[in-house]
Amino acid sequence: MLELCAVDAGYGNAQALHGVSFSVGAGEAVALIGRNGAGKSTTLKALMGILPCRAGDRRFEGRSIAGLPVHRTSRLGIGYxxxxxxxxxxxxxxxxxxxxxxxxxxxxxxxxxxxxxFPRLAERRHARGQSLSGGEQQMLAIGRALMANPRVLLLDEPTEGLAPIIVDTLADAIAIINGEGMAVVIVEQNFAVPQRLCRRFAVMENGAVAWAGDTAAFAADRDRIDRLIGV
Structure with missing residues (x-):
């Protein structure tokens, strides 16, 4: 449904992605994992069109959208x-x-x-965004993206810095969203979350995809993956 094809991207004169190829199919849940600075968040920005492709292509349902601005990307059904x-x-x-x-x-x-x-948002519907807790703000950010009725949802570190009970709440919500047919790409440092939610994984290192595979391949190649994501 949504893919990067041999994409280079970066910030100013600095190149952050080197020939990245990555895809998510209809209804899939795919995880992007790796060390800090490996290029995971940059890959999501390239998928959304926040960062333009310097080389390669960005495609949606087989059609190039490399030059499409972010607001038009959103209207295609891509949430971020x-x-x-x-x-x-x-x-x-x-x-x-x-x-x-x-x-x-x-x-x-x-x-x-x-x-x-997110029943907590209903309780806090009249509270200003700046007064919400970190967990409530994350629920709100996800809910706001859902209100656009996307077909693909890109999630960048949705459980970072949150209490375990909130992490469980968010993981349950993402499972429901994906279970209803919405494709999900999730970047996470909390490795337990993508392991629970995803059936396909890509490991990034130095701005490139260093490993990719499904759950079975992930388990079989765990030693190599631990070396790639270890500090």
Missing amino acids: VPEDRQVFGPLTAEENLTVGARSHRPGPWTLRRVYDL
């Missing part, structure tokens, strides 16, 4: 939850959610559906 959440602090939780609905894509995700997924 950044690592720093980027909640609108002065807006209430509900106002933040309604911002996500402005793509006007039809689909099942409404305010009521997001509140069913």
Whole structure:
């Protein structure tokens, strides 16, 4: 459904991705793992179109979208939850959610559906984004992305720095989202989360995909993977 084909990308004069090829199919859950600075977040930004492809191609359902701006990428059905959440602090939780609905894509995700997924947001709907806890802000960032009714959801470190009980809540929610047919790409440092959610993995090192495979291959090659992701 969404793929990078031998993509180079970077920041200013610095090249961060070197010939990265990565894909997620309809309904899949795929994990991007690796050390800090390996290029995982940059790969998500390239998939979303936040960073342009200097070489290679970005494709959606077999069609090149390499030059498409971010707002048009979103309207295709690609959702993005950044690592720093980027909640609108002065807006209430509900106002933040309604911002996500402005793509006007039809689909099942409404305010009521997001509140069913995250009851805590319903309780805090009138609280300003800046007053929410870290876990509540992460729920809000995911809910806002869902309000655009994407077909693919890109999640950058969704459980980083959160208490174990909140991690479990978010992992359960992502499992529900994926179980209903939405494709998910997840970048995580908490390795237990992608192991629970994903059936395919890509390990990044120095801005390139160093290993890729499914759950069986992951288990068989665990020693090599531990060396790639170890500090």
